[in-house]
Amino acid sequence: MASRDKKFIEERHAMIMKLVKEDGRVTVGDLCQRFSISVATARSDLDQLEKLGTIKRTHGGALAADRDEHPLPFSTRQKYYGSEKKAIGKAAVGLIKDGEVVFIDGGTTAAQMRLFLAEKQKLTIITPSIEIAYWLSSTPSISVYLLNGFLNRDSLASVGAPSEEAIARMNITRAFCGAAGFTLQDGLTDLGMGFVEQKRVICKLARKVVGLVDHTKIGVTSLASFAGLEDIETIVTDRPLPKDLLPALQERGIQVIVARA
Incomplete structure (x- = not known):
């Protein structure tokens, strides 16, 4: 109760x-x-x-x-829809197979994935998030590559476009990206250009892109897009999508996973 x-x-x-x-x-x-x-x-x-x-x-x-x-600090933003974000994070980890190389961004939703990674074996996690890197530092079965860049104190993550040449050498199976908004027209969007530039590079080079968006981000367009519908393989959210949105995504072959809190 x-x-x-x-x-x-x-x-x-x-x-x-x-x-x-x-x-x-x-x-x-x-x-x-x-x-x-x-x-x-x-x-x-x-x-x-x-x-x-x-x-x-x-x-x-x-x-x-x-x-x-x-600006709201990371610890404050984590409190809103905390159980929903954890459910999304858990469902997202279910897509990962042992031995893969994956990108996890520094947002409050993607960060919840760290709670469910301990049983995975021989993973390489690429992330800008200091919190994720610190959390996984005690998990010997997981290697962590921390993206360089300027520190964003509100998100506890590095921002800015990483070197495409360096990222291209890595076989990123999936990029797990939170977003400030998601629509059919604009795809996944975010608030800060530092985050947008970073995720544009990653999504361009990753084999598959997974959008992690709670229900408050659906139908919202933020400052700039970092992944269009043609780039996205899966959307993980916490509530059923609007009836007009789900068929449009299914027509494009985009998988939708609803994670229950």
Whole structure:
């Protein structure tokens, strides 16, 4: 019961953040009416979101925080839809065979794959993620190649385009890439050009591309694309896709895996 209540609260927080982003502000009264919650609960929600840096509290409501000045840290972003991201990560690891060379990007969803890799044998993991590399450093059956680049402190990962010449020497079986958005028109998209440039190179050279996108990213287009539909082999998500999207992907031979939390 507690787990279900926590998931409901997380979903409500995500919807509040979406409202603030779209409208620029919300009021306590609006939240009470929209979500059928008490004034005390609405205020508590806003207080919690302000502590995470996602909004700025005002008298009677909240305003959108300056995301450029206060980007959300990796540890904060991991908390949202945490169980869903773990389910996606576990399902993604199920696609990996012993002995393969795979790329795992530095996003909060892809990072959950590290929790389920211990039983794999003779893997080589290419990643920009310091967290993934540190986690796997105690797993002798897995070799880790850490991509070089500038450190992005908010994601705990290196960013920037890696050397195509160096990556081309590696036989990358699959590239597992999180994204800030996924649509039929734009494919997999992301927020920062450093991440986009990095994943463009990897997806160009990998034999197969696997998109890891929770349901909040479906139908969303972010700053720039790093993989089109023609590049993608599989999409792993946490809820059934919209009825108009699933047939279009199946027509293109893209496998869709729904991972249940």
